Amino acid sequence: QKEVEQNSGPLSVPEGAIASLNCTYSDRGSQSFFWYRQYSGKSPELIMSIYSNGDKEDGRFTAQLNKASQYVSLLIRDSQPSDSATYLCAVSPWESNYQLIWGAGTKLIIKP
C-alpha cells in the first residue's frame, strides 16, 4: 500500500518567519512530487512541482527533495497571513504516468 504521510497540524508560525512543511512517502521508486495549497472551502492549487533531488525555488517557496530519505519538504519564507491554508503533498508512483498518491494535508496558520 503506497502511502504519503504529513503531519496534520495545525502548524502555527509567526508572520515573517519561515514555515517548514514536511512529507514522507513509502514508494522508493516515486518520480514526481507536488505541493498544493488549499484554502478553506476552495479547490487545491498547484504551487510547486519537483522531480530531482535538491532544492527548487520559486519566489518565497522552496521545495526540497531527498529521494534517499523518501522525504520532500516545502519552505515558505517571510510567511504572510495569506499563506494560512492546508498544504497537500502528492506523489506520483514510478509505474504510473497519471496516478497521484495524496497526503492528508498540513494545516498552516500564520499568526500576525
Add this chain to the structure above:
Amino acid sequence: NAGVMQNPRHLVRRRGQEARLRCSPMKGHSHVYWYRQLPEEGLKFMVYLQKENIIDESGMPKERFSAEFPKEGPSILRIQQVVRGDSAAYFCASSDPGQGNEQYFGPGTRLTVT
C-alpha cells in the same frame, strides 16, 4: 486562458434524485480526474478518464456512480439515487500528458443531499 471549469458550483438534491456534475478540462488537456472530499478530510481519487475511455475507476463506488468523457463536450460524473452520505465537494482536475502528472483543479461542485 480558461482554467478547469465545473458546473454547477452548488447542487442540492433530495434523497433518491440524480446528480450530474460537469467538468470542462483546461484547454489542451485530454486527461480528466474526479476526486471527492468530505469536510475536514483529504482528497479521495474516484476516476481517471481520457476522451471516450475510462482508464482507472478504482476509486468509484461500484453502485450508483458513473463517469464519462465523450468525444465532444464536458466530462460528466453522475450519481444516481443520491443518499445523505454523498454530500461532499467533488473536484475535477485535468492534465496534459506532455507535462507529467501536474494536475490542475476546477473550483469544485458542492453537493448537498437533503
